[in-house]
Amino acid sequence: MTLAGYTVEATDGAVGRAGYEGRQVVVTDGHGDRLRLDVNTVARIDHRTHRVYLGVSRGELRPANRR
Template identity: 35%
Template sequence: MQPFPFAPWTWRDPTWLPGVDTGAERGRDTAGTGDRPDTGLIGYAVEATDGAIGKVDEDNAEVPADCLMVDTGPWIFGRKVVLPVGTVQRVDHQERRVYVDRTKEQIKDAPEYDPDDTDRDGYRQRTGDYYSESYRLVPPML
């Protein structure tokens, strides 16, 4: 059990994001990222605890800034999944990889994203509940 409740919609460490001024990266070009610093992660490979699951999709801007849209490619029949940013364990900008602390199976079993679903709040609630429960049952491996 985690010593604190899982916060699915909060970055664990926002300094992972490209364009966040950590002092060490002054002068880095962050043009075009606007209010969505996560757009700098588009195209990054996404790794679950047990292997690759896809890449941060170019349609990432269609979901709230506290989510990442991942194109799974052929892994789960070209399905796109939405991961709360709280699942991100770390980001490696040199390797262009986002590491999440959930398994491929946990991600595959998450509520399916439907871009035509008008119940955005309901989907957000189902997704948040699903991942919060997954952290209660199987804490992250840090």
Template identity: 60%
Template sequence: MVLVGYTVEATDGEVGAIDRRTYDGRKVVVAARDGALLNVDVSAVERIDHRDHRVYLGISRRELQPR
């Protein structure tokens, strides 16, 4: 399943989009709106909406880790 380009939404708002650079099989890289790259553990994903190309997380933006 290819999710590159999908918008990522945390519980408190939009984070950015899934970047081409993924690794580890357990984490994906999200390119934030400010240009920062963030690591997101796949266990944080609550649901994926393929129609709207959005990934919803069960954590806040503050809980995301910089790469």
């Protein structure tokens, strides 16, 4: 699956740009920080608008997941 360049949206707003590695979605924010999320956090993917929608809020994305 190719998600490169897709915008990632949490339930309360944009998070960054998506990539995909194994069973993880890799999100790069505007500061270049990377956040690795299990694919189970993805609620849906809209290939028409190139958006990945997460089932969690930005506040629920723990800093411990940042790399």
